[in-house]
Amino acid sequence: MKIGELAAKTGVATRLLRYYEEVGILHPFRSPNGYRAYGEPAIDRVLQIRELLEAGLTTDMIREVLPCLEAAKEEAVTDCPAAADLDGLRQQLSGIERRIDVLQRNRDAIKRYLRAWEEAGPTVD
Amino acid sequence: MKIGELAAKTGVATRLLRYYEEVGILHPFRSPNGYRAYGEPAIDRVLQIRELLEAGLTTDMIREVLPCLEAAKEEAVTDCPAAADLDGLRQQLSGIERRIDVLQRNRDAIKRYLRAWEEAGPTVD
DNA sequence: CTAAACGTTGCCATTAATGTGAAGGTCAAG
DNA sequence: CTTGACCTTCACATTAATGGCAACGTTTAG
Structure with a gap:
């Protein structure tokens, strides 16, 4: 999905979605035209980011814990990001x-x- | 005590002690010469402020809860600040x-x- | 008395998270 | 093909918490 759609689904401004990418906590692909392209999991990821920011964590902290928080959802820790x-x-x-x-x-x-x-x-x- | 002494005892920069006053969470008296004058309780108060800031609260939130946190230490809630x-x-x-x-x-x-x-x-x- | 140490205010700088707007590319509908 | 909606990057603005300096008054020690 494109950035506007993700913004609509999460209630987070596009400006911030771009910012989260800039600080390395969100990693969209790019469509051939240069548009950011997000998968479904991005929705949860963004909501998780908001939750942590609102709880007072910084993006730096989030960058460290987020990969593991997502991995923790899987059954087994196959690979360690x-x-x-x-x-x-x-x-x-x-x-x-x-x-x-x-x-x-x-x-x-x-x-x-x-x-x-x-x-x-x-x-x- | 003067600001430098409080800074030494709490490990908090004088710049910040003045800032905490500016945002209304620390209320020193003034000596006749214009110097800020802090009582002993200011030490605990400053440490409390640091703790809350490090836990991610804002000075706005601290301003609201601090009076009550101090009152909660007393035996009875005589007066409600x-x-x-x-x-x-x-x-x-x-x-x-x-x-x-x-x-x-x-x-x-x-x-x-x-x-x-x-x-x-x-x-x- | 004078110099060092400390206090005052004021202002400018920085970082993080966020808002906003300009200038221009892409795309779908008419 | 043009218009409007959406996308891109770039850049400047703001708020909170903090750091730093300048200019100037006070206090203390020699």
């Missing part, structure tokens, strides 16, 4: 785990706060 | 929860991938 960098992957993993920890701790604090507030002042009106 | 915006707080909370979900899902996928890879190719060498 990130074979080059299992170590970088482990680092990304621990970075993500740190983030989760921080977010969980703070989520809990906010919840405690809200709960206390709801108990103390149900006279919110 | 964010009384104005319990609703914004709930939104931040659900945003954070979404992030945690995304990160957990992807952390799990990466772990699966790494585990599979380690089982398949212990001949890493």
Whole structure:
């Protein structure tokens, strides 16, 4: 499919689809006329990219983890696209785990706060 | 304490301490000479800010949750600094929860991938 | 008193992610 | 063949977080 179609199906601006290619996290083919050509899997890939960006990852991090996230969907790890960098992957993993920890701790604090507030002042009106 | 001291104790550049003030997440007093003056609690606050920034939150989000995170440390919620915006707080909370979900899902996928890879190719060498 | 060290404000630079528009090529419909 | 919709690249603009410098005031040590 062409870029406009992918944009429509994912809700992501064509500008960004080109940007994701530029930073190496999306790899369309090219039609003979020079148009970008995307396969069906590109849809999921773009949605995955958006999800990760919205969760606060950078395109650099995404470039490292994305190949493995897609491979993880297959039954067996036949080939290792990130074979080059299992170590970088482990680092990304621990970075993500740190983030989760921080977010969980703070989520809990906010919840405690809200709960206390709801108990103390149900006279919110 | 003065800005340089706080910078030394937190490892955060003075430039950033001024920036955090500019965006409203740090509120030093002023000494008669115009110097910023920070109390002891500023140390924790700055570290907290760094933690949240590194976890991918923006200063906008931090501005909303920080008062409550500090209040949550007290025994009781005497006064509500964010009384104005319990609703914004709930939104931040659900945003954070979404992030945690995304990160957990992807952390799990990466772990699966790494585990599979380690089982398949212990001949890493 | 003077120099060094530190503070102030202000402004300009950078990187990442994103928006926007110009100038021109391609293609399908009339 | 022309028009309109879509594509291409190029380039400049913006926002957030950060770095750096300049010009100038303050404080401290010699």
